[in-house]
Amino acid sequence: MVPFGGWDMPVQYQGVKAEHAAVREDAGMFDVSHMGEFRISGPDAxxxxxxxxxxDVAKLKPGRAQYNWLPGETGGLIDDIYIYRVAADEFLMVVNASNIGKDWAHLQTQVGSYEVQLRDESDAWGLIAVQGPKSEEKLQPHCTADLSRRTKNSYFAARLFGMDVWLARTGYTGEDGFEVFVAADEAEAMWNKLLAIGLTPAGLGARDTLRLEAGFPLYGHEFSDTIHPLSSTYTWVVKDKEHLGRAHIGLPPQMKLIGLALDKVPVREGYPVLLNGAAVGHITSGSSSPTLGHPIAMALVSADAADADTYEVEVRGKAHAARRVALPFYKRV
Structure with a gap:
């Protein structure tokens, strides 16, 4: 157990490799109740x-969800988020646990004359992410909704094990799955029910190796309030519309996020990335890949040095060869 976003969180239960394999091959579950939930409603929501x-939130129909960004006025991102449309004038926003207070204060300052109501429901919800290719198969016998008819980014009410829940076909592992929004006082009961049908509990360690293989950025590593968000490969998140911080996001990023593969030596956040012996950036996330069998990493490097085929990563004073590879490292066919 380690401190994480103001919570005590499990790094592992039976071991990172076993938990990682369960999500890639079968189905696992993550307690992500530490995430924040804000309700946004009203005529101007x-x-x-x-x-x-x-x-583009306007593209969301009720029952649909999308990945999104909260941009700062002159810096990087306040947060990266998910938005779920409940009804024509009602939305749920899920934010990173460590950013709940910052995000809430930011949204409050932007309300102005908008006819909108904000409600922080973070303490009201438990959230369990069920992830893996067998997620639907394992949940369906216990769920009132026909899960086979629910496409990616669906968001819908159902009963699961007799409990009222909202389900979202979203996730952060590169696999199929459902995030289960359940009343906080029923979260433990839900966890035990899911455990009883053979889902493997997974902790922060497996979450990190899974999301890294899938090329998913993590706030505080690949995104922050000082990193230009278009340094990443997620340019599609910015649509041609008026929004806060548009002028800043329109400036070309000075850094680019790239994927690196190494043969043997795992690399960690902060390690220098070298090109022809000169430092051109740093590792933002790195680990050994259980699926691929070798170390992988994401790195922010100078935009003018982002197209090289090979780099070196400095580990405790010694340079180790790394080759640039396309993101994501892993994608289910």
Missing amino acids: ETFLQYVTTN
């Missing part, structure tokens, strides 16, 4: 969200 985010 959509208009407000269109201004404070970069993606």
